[in-house]
Amino acid sequence: MAQPILQERAGNILTLTLNLPEKRNPISDMSVVDGLCAALQAADEDISVHCVILTGAGSAFSAGGDLKAMRPDSGGLPSAKPVQTRRNYKYGIQRLPLLFQALEVPVVAAVNGHAIGAGLDLATMCDVRVASANAKFAESFVKLGIIPGDGGAWLLPRIVGFSKASELALTGDTIDAAEALRIGLVSDVVPANELMPLAQKIAGKIAANPPHAVRMTKRLLREGQTSDLKNILELSAAMQSLAHATADNKEAINAFLEKRKPEFKGE
Numbered sequence: 242m243a244q245p246i247l248q249e250r251a252g253n254i255l256t257l258t259l260n261l262p263e264k265r266n267p268i269s270d271m272s273v274v275d276g277l278c279a280a281l282q283a284a285d286e287d288i289s290v291h292c293v294i295l296t297g298a299g300s301a302f303s304a305g306g307d308l309k310a311m312r313p314d315s316g317g318l319p320s321a322k323p324v325q326t327r328r329n330y331k332y333g334i335q336r337l338p339l340l341f342q343a344l345e346v347p348v349v350a351a352v353n354g355h356a357i358g359a360g361l362d363l364a365t366m367c368d369v370r371v372a373s374a375n376a377k378f379a380e381s382f383v384k385l386g387i388i389p390g391d392g393g394a395w396l397l398p399r400i401v402g403f404s405k406a407s408e409l410a411l412t413g414d415t416i417d418a419a420e421a422l423r424i425g426l427v428s429d430v431v432p433a434n435e436l437m438p439l440a441q442k443i444a445g446k447i448a449a450n451p452p453h454a455v456r457m458t459k460r461l462l463r464e465g466q467t468s469d470l471k472n473i474l475e476l477s478a479a480m481q482s483l484a485h486a487t488a489d490n491k492e493a494i495n496a497f498l499e500k501r502k503p504e505f506k507g508e
Contacts, residue, residue: 246276247298253291253452254444255284262299268359269306269318274333278340285346288507291448291455294440295367296351302376305358311385318390330390334359338392341366342463345456347447351440352376352427357415358385362393365400368459369443370427373436376418378426380406384413399466401426451489452507 247258257280259266259273268274284290297303311319318333320326341348350367355377362380364370380397382389389397389410398406401424409416418430431439447455457480465473484490488508496503 244276245270245272246280248280250290251441253289253448254294254441255280255290255292256294256296257281259295259297259303262297262301264307265301265304265355266297266299266360267305267307268303268337268363269334271333274336278336281340281344281346281348285344288452288456290346291450291452292444293346293348294351294437294444295348295363296353296437296440299354300375301354301360302350302352302356303360303363304355305360305362305381308385334391337363338366338396345460347444347455347459349440349444349447351436352378352418353433353436357381358389359391359393362389362391362396365393365396365426368462371429371431371436371439371443372418372421372427373433374418374430375433376421376427376430377415378418378421379413379415380409381413381415383411449505451487451493451505453487453489454484457484 243260245260247260249256249258257277259268259277261267261270261273266273268277281293284293307317311317318326318329320329347369348367350364350370352364352370352372354373354375356364357377357379358381361378364378380389380393382393388394394410397410401409405424408414418427421427422430429439461473461477461480464476468476489505492503492505
């Protein structure tokens with residue numbers, strides 16, 4: 242059996258590829274959830290990883306759930322016992338949004354093809370999203386008579402606004418990459434052959450900065466999604482005291498004053 246998650250390290254950038262192209266990279270499979278969680282947790286713990294790129298093998302980023310595993314007797318998320326279905330979601334796919342929300346290492350989604358249902362929600366879990374011109378997006382759960390069970394109702398409105406998120410979720414309509422760019426779902430759209438170079442360029446710009454400052458900045462951005470200004474300012478003051486004490490902060494100031502390129506060491 243193929244590895245469900247491929248890992249490729251280039252310097253301080255880690256690329257993770259969903260690797261079930263024959264199934265269009267479903268993320269409902271436990272092997273994918275386990276593999277992705279393990280890879281991301283390891284990257285988060287490793288300060289030498291400055292940025293992660295997430296993409297899909299083949300023609301799809303992720304088609305969401307495996308429809309063949311949607312029947313209650315299939316061994317997938319649905320069970321003949323509703324109480325077991327609840328546990329399957331809680332200890333399966335719902336681990337992903339919680340993990341992404343807790344990550345400090347930045348994640349860039351390179352959406353190479355269809356991002357459908359849970360595949361769209363996976364993209365929204367990432368910090369930056371860029372797309373191939375071939376990409377398609379749909380919050381299509383209602384088309385199957387189900388609801389976004391992976392946090393999509395929380396994730397999508399925070400990116401495209403409540404009205405547009407409601408339209409996408411309640412109609413289940415599919416949109417193309419140009420529309421995704423127009424509504425702010427992605428930040429850039431390029432031809433397919435330019436997608437990974439663009440994702441690598443963005444990741445490289447992130448990775449060039451001091452890693453502790455980058456990770457604490459990301460943490461503040463994530464906390465800002467649910468916290469009020471007073472608490473964010475308190476957390477910012479605490480994190481700033483840590484940032485000022487790093488060797489990289491001193492190196493950044495010295496390099497600027499000496500008009501040279503800084504050399505950050507994550508210290």
